[in-house]
Amino acid sequence: MSVTNLRAASTSEAARPVIEIRKVAKTYKTADGDVPSLRPLDITIHDGEFVVVVGQSGCGKTTLLKMIAGLLAPSEGEIRVEGHTITKPHGGVGIVFQSAMLLPWRRVLDNVMMPVEVKGLPQAEYRERALDLLKMVGLEGFEKKYPWQLSGGMQQRVSICRALVHDPKIVLMDEPFGALDAMTRERMNVELQRIQSETKKTILLITHSIPEAVFLADRVLVMTARPGAIDAVYPVPLKRPRSIDVLSDPVFIALTQKIRKHFSDAQTD
Numbered sequence: 304m305s306v307t308n309l310r311a312a313s314t315s316e317a318a319r320p321v322i323e324i325r326k327v328a329k330t331y332k333t334a335d336g337d338v339p340s341l342r343p344l345d346i347t348i349h350d351g352e353f354v355v356v357v358g359q360s361g362c363g364k365t366t367l368l369k370m371i372a373g374l375l376a377p378s379e380g381e382i383r384v385e386g387h388t389i390t391k392p393h394g395g396v397g398i399v400f401q402s403a404m405l406l407p408w409r410r411v412l413d414n415v416m417m418p419v420e421v422k423g424l425p426q427a428e429y430r431e432r433a434l435d436l437l438k439m440v441g442l443e444g445f446e447k448k449y450p451w452q453l454s455g456g457m458q459q460r461v462s463i464c465r466a467l468v469h470d471p472k473i474v475l476m477d478e479p480f481g482a483l484d485a486m487t488r489e490r491m492n493v494e495l496q497r498i499q500s501e502t503k504k505t506i507l508l509i510t511h512s513i514p515e516a517v518f519l520a521d522r523v524l525v526m527t528a529r530p531g532a533i534d535a536v537y538p539v540p541l542k543r544p545r546s547i548d549v550l551s552d553p554v555f556i557a558l559t560q561k562i563r564k565h566f567s568d569a570q571t572d
């Protein structure tokens with residue numbers, strides 16, 4: 304059995320499914336008519352898995368993420384998170400958006416504590432956790448700063464801490480590094496991989512960067528153009544931890560080329 308098959312087998316047999324998407328489709332009803340956004344999808348994501356979705360702009364990636372978070376209802380099908388059918392926003396996930404979306408009048412630590420306040424969790428206990436998380440992402444000493452005193456990369460790290468503070472098992476990330484410069488983005492990719500291996504979270508991340516997808520993922524899901532569907536699934540057979548050197552690994556290069564070709568072929572069809 305190849306390395307690829309071994310990894311695929313171990314994820315599907317050993318780990319518990321935590322996100323189950325069953326025949327989920329979405330059509331937006333607008334004044335100008337229906338906008339079909341997603342064709343029926345089936346996706347299963349297992350405990351501790353890092354799944355990355357790549358697809359062109361407008362293919363329904365954000366729509367998919369919002370439905371998993373319960374912020375949007377599917378037009379068809381069912382989504383289960385930890386075995387529960389999702390019908391409304393729920394606390395079972397942490398979400399990181401493209402921009403950090405910190406509250407400018409709150410200090411770093413107070414921004415991280417937002418979900419704790421909203422959920423009415425014990426402040427003292429979670430304050431320690433928030434401080435540990437800030438330390439983990441290299442922001443020790445910045446707890447009392449305001450967001451505007453931080454660089455874009457630092458702000459995005461704060462938003463990652465905010466998504467993790469209430470200890471959700473699942474983290475959903477929608478193009479979290481899209482607004483960062485290339486070098487900061489590489490550093491954030493290495494850091495996110497480390498956070499995932501330390502915290503054992505299940506992560507679903509959306510990006511339109513193919514190298515980012517291959518660097519981070521256990522599996523890359525490639526979507527078709529709108530209305531989106533899953534076009535292909537690529538397991539990533541690169542061992543972890545992956546350093547930035549992996550970018551020049553022949554396996555990495557071959558896989559990014561294969562996925563890139565997927566998009567160029569689809570455009571010429």
Ligand SMILES: Nc1ncnc2c1ncn2[C@@H]1O[C@H](COP(=O)(O)OP(=O)(O)O)[C@@H](O)[C@H]1O
Pocket residue numbers: 331332333338339340358359360361362363364365366367529
């Ligand atoms: N609230 C909405 N009403 C109508 N159409 C929408 C709405 N939100 C998104 N869409 C449309 O659905 C499609 C998918 O959007 P989105 O999920 O944001 O794509 P992506 O995140 O992949 O760029 C797009 O064509 C977009 O214009």
Ligand SMILES: [Mg+2]
Pocket residue numbers: 364365366477
């Ligand atoms: Mg989007």
